[in-house]
Amino acid sequence: MTQLTRKQQQLFNALSIVVGNAMYALTVVLFLMPSGLITGGATGIALAFNKVTGLPVSAVLFVVNVAMLLLGWWVLGRRFALNTMASTVLSPFFMALWERLLGNLVLTDDLVLNTVFAGFGIGISLGITIRAGASTGGMDIPPLVLNKWFHLPVSSTMMVFDFIILAAQAAFSPVRQSLYGVVMAIIYTVVLDKVLMLGTTRTEVKIISAKSDEICAAIFAQLDRGVTILHGEGGYLREPESVLLSVVSNRQLPRLEKLAHAIDPTCFMIVSHVTEVSGRGFSLEKDYQAEG
The missing domain is CATH 3.30.70.120 (Alpha-Beta Plaits)
Known part of the structure; x- marks a missing residue:
């Protein structure tokens, strides 16, 4: 089995973080935005603001990510913030890039296909990023802060935040898109787990x-x-x-x-x-x- 040197591993991780964020942003632009599917996390907040105010998803996502990064820096420390900084900047950057290059491109109007490909795209891209040792940042940070301050379980508070974000989007989305959004979340959770285990079993x-x-x-x-x-x-x-x-x-x-x-x-x-x-x-x- 060929092992990478330390520098090669660092270069590979950096490339993986870039590819993971680029793929995540592409999935959002190609499948989430055209289909109106709802999702959790910082991207869900950005999509909700886009529906209500018309502001670009990439711009809102950047503001949310930076705000969460500063919160993490203040509460969780400099080392955590540096680990999160890459995704904080790269994800909105690539989203703005794909929005400009692809415009209003719609690959398919089929909600089922959009749900499946969005689930796979998000799961794979997040898996690549996390395997490279980077935090996805965004709304992953508040549960960690609450855990440090009040010792609340991270998984439970993360679920609550995601539920609130999904509910906020559902208020402005058709029932069909909301239900398929839940299916998509299940798909990307399963795919993410498989990607994280890929090659290690x-x-x-x-x-x-x-x-x-x-x-x-x-x-x-x-x-x-x-x-x-x-x-x-x-x-x-x-x-x-x-x-x-x-x-x-x-x-x-x-x-x-x-x-x-x-x-x-x-x-x-x-x-x-x-x-x-x-x-x-x-x-x-x-x-x-x-x-x-």
């Missing part, structure tokens, strides 16, 4: 066998994966036995199963999926030790 395998030494050697030689030997005891006969613990990629699992069963067809194997693995061979380079 691995498979954990535990193998109990009388031929554990042979299986262990085969895993080293044929899969180039590490193995931890756990010392256990059979619950029925109370005899000592070795338990092999290894973490492999999802694609390597079929090979590992065939390899183990070829050596010991009666081996006992437990397979489970883990959401994240860090350490040698995964988040760090492998460290091969020469035999003495």
Whole structure:
């Protein structure tokens, strides 16, 4: 597995933040604004002001983001504010850019298609931004402030703020757009979760066998994966036995199963999926030790 250097990782993260914000703004301009769908967060506030006053969505979003950034700087500190600054500026910038370049372009009048593509676009773009280590800012900040001041749960207060923003938009939107807006929120929540987990899931395998030494050697030689030997005891006969613990990629699992069963067809194997693995061979380079 090739690992990025520190500078390469920083450059990749910076590029991801730019791409994520550009994609988010494009999704809003192409699918949210033409269809009249409602949404939460700072974008929801900007859309509500746009419907009532006619002010550009990008301008209102910039004002809301800056206000929330200053609040976060004051209450949560300089480090948090710096982490949030990129999205505070980039999201409104790209939204103004897409508004100018695309004008009143409408890709489709189908509300279902707009709902689905808006959900996927927002979920993927937010996932890219968050994976790069940046905060999305905006209305994510007030719940953190309330948590620091009054120890209120962040998830609960965030839900309340989103509900208020959705309700404010629903007052000026047709029922159909409001209902589809709720569906879109569900879609982008699911997609965001999948994007955050993308590429980090691995498979954990535990193998109990009388031929554990042979299986262990085969895993080293044929899969180039590490193995931890756990010392256990059979619950029925109370005899000592070795338990092999290894973490492999999802694609390597079929090979590992065939390899183990070829050596010991009666081996006992437990397979489970883990959401994240860090350490040698995964988040760090492998460290091969020469035999003495």
